[in-house]
Every structure is written in C-alpha cells, then in structure tokens.
Amino acid sequence: MGVVAKRSSMTFFSDGASHYSHRVRIVLAEKGVTVDIVDVDADNKPAELADLNPYNSLPTLLDRDLALYESKVMMEYLDERFPHPPLLPVYPVARGQSRLWMYRIERDWCRLVDLIDNPKTKAKEADAARKELRESLSGVAPIFDDKPYFMSDEFTLVDCCLAPILWRLPKLGVEIAKTKQTTPLFKYMDLIFARESFQASLSEAELDMRTQLKS
Structure with missing residues (x-):
C-alpha cells in the first residue's frame, strides 16, 4: 500500500462497488494495515459470511474472533486499534462534532446515493x-475554502465517508458545474483523490468508474 504495514490477522469482506465498503478500505490503507480483502459479489455471498454476520451484509470485518458489520463501527475500531495516524480529533468536543458530520453525511447524502444506485428506484x-x-x-462547496479537509486541517474519518461519494458522482449521473462557488469542492476532490491511501483503496470496479469516463 506504499506505507509501513502493521501486522494483523484481519479479513475484510468487501463489495467493490459499495461506498460503504470503500470508506473502510480507505481507513485500512491510511493505517497501513495488513488485511486479506475478499471481494464479494453482493448477489453471491460466501456461506461463511452468514456465520459471521447475522445480517449477512457487506462490508464485514473479521479481526480474529471479532466480527464487525457496520461501517462506522469498523472505522472507529480501526482508528482505536491502530492509533497512528489518528483519524479523529483528540478532544471530546471535536470528536463529537466529527461523529455528527458523519451522521449528517449518512442522512443527507448516503441516503440519496443509495436511492440513485438502487435498480428498483423509479x-x-x-x-x-x-x-x-x-x-x-454545490451548496456546501464554499466550506472547503476555509480548511483543506472537511471542516478540518487534518484528514479524518469524515473525509473517508465523503470521498467515496464524490468519486462515484459520474457513475451516479450527478454532474456538478464548475463555477466560482464550486471551485473549492473540485480542489478538495483533487486533493483527496491524489492521496496515496485513497489510490490504494480503490477496487477494480471503482477504478473502472473513472477509467470509463476518460475513454
């Protein structure tokens, strides 16, 4: 992954097309964790997944005898298990604010991504x-003028949640016009997408999302 690997006995069951799996892969890459990533077809899941996860859902992270099956829980677990580099602020107030940003991303944007991505949606x-x-x-784009990352001077778990959504915009058919107002958002995307951990996190399906756009 281009960073010092930290020994682990982890297995990550990942959907290569899912932004929820992608966010955890970014954290794994950022931490330099040695992990066995199992790319799972969401329509053809291995039998062992149901034994590990009562919801038989993706993503699922297995660390020895511990199985985690909610992406934000996985991200915070990894941040605590591998403290460097830290991906949440040190102080409780700032940590609470970061968790609220993640909650709002899920409520406001992930909900829309899931709706667009669902083939059953009219x-x-x-x-x-x-x-x-x-x-x-487009409305929040100007906030990236204040700080390089999402409401922060440092890369955090909030960015790990947002980056997979922004990467998928062309696939989702969401085109944001380049204007003076949105320029900070495009600069933020360039910064995040060029990050070594982000590039290392990309699955083949995710690489195709942008490769097809260029061809």
Missing part, C-alpha cells in the same frame, strides 16, 4: 435524488 425518484445531491453538494 426513474423520476432517481432524477429527483440526483438533483437534490447535486444542489446540496
């Missing part, structure tokens, strides 16, 4: 979700 509903996501991201 075209009219998907178009409405695209419009809402585009307008919401």
Whole structure:
C-alpha cells in the first residue's frame, strides 16, 4: 500500500462497488494495515459470511474472533486499534462534532446515493435524488475554502465517508458545474483523490468508474 504495514490477522469482506465498503478500505490503507480483502459479489455471498454476520451484509470485518458489520463501527475500531495516524480529533468536543458530520453525511447524502444506485428506484425518484445531491453538494462547496479537509486541517474519518461519494458522482449521473462557488469542492476532490491511501483503496470496479469516463 506504499506505507509501513502493521501486522494483523484481519479479513475484510468487501463489495467493490459499495461506498460503504470503500470508506473502510480507505481507513485500512491510511493505517497501513495488513488485511486479506475478499471481494464479494453482493448477489453471491460466501456461506461463511452468514456465520459471521447475522445480517449477512457487506462490508464485514473479521479481526480474529471479532466480527464487525457496520461501517462506522469498523472505522472507529480501526482508528482505536491502530492509533497512528489518528483519524479523529483528540478532544471530546471535536470528536463529537466529527461523529455528527458523519451522521449528517449518512442522512443527507448516503441516503440519496443509495436511492440513485438502487435498480428498483423509479426513474423520476432517481432524477429527483440526483438533483437534490447535486444542489446540496454545490451548496456546501464554499466550506472547503476555509480548511483543506472537511471542516478540518487534518484528514479524518469524515473525509473517508465523503470521498467515496464524490468519486462515484459520474457513475451516479450527478454532474456538478464548475463555477466560482464550486471551485473549492473540485480542489478538495483533487486533493483527496491524489492521496496515496485513497489510490490504494480503490477496487477494480471503482477504478473502472473513472477509467470509463476518460475513454
């Protein structure tokens, strides 16, 4: 991964197309954890997954006898298990604020991504979700003028949640116009996407999301 690997006996069951799996892979890469990543077809899951996870869902992280199956729990567990580099602020107030940002990303943006990505979503509903996501991201774009990362001078778990969504915008059919207002958001995307851990985290499916755009 280009960073010093920290020995571990972890297995990560990952959906290569899912932004929830992607966010955990970014943390794993950022921490330099040695992990066996099992790329799972969401429609053809291995039998052992149901034994580890009562919801038989992805992603699932196995660390020896501990199985975790909620992405934010995995991210915070990894941050505590491998404290360097830290991906949450030291002080309780700032940590609480970061957790609220992650919660808001899930409520405001992940919900829309999931709606657009769901093949059962009606075209009219998907178009409405695209419009809402585009307008919401464009509206918050100026905040990236204040600090290089999401409301922070340092790369955090909040960025790990947001980056996979931004990477998927072309695949989702969400095009954000390049204007004076949105320029800070594009600079943020360039910064995040060039990060070594982000590049190391990409699955083949995720690489194709942008490769197809260039071809």
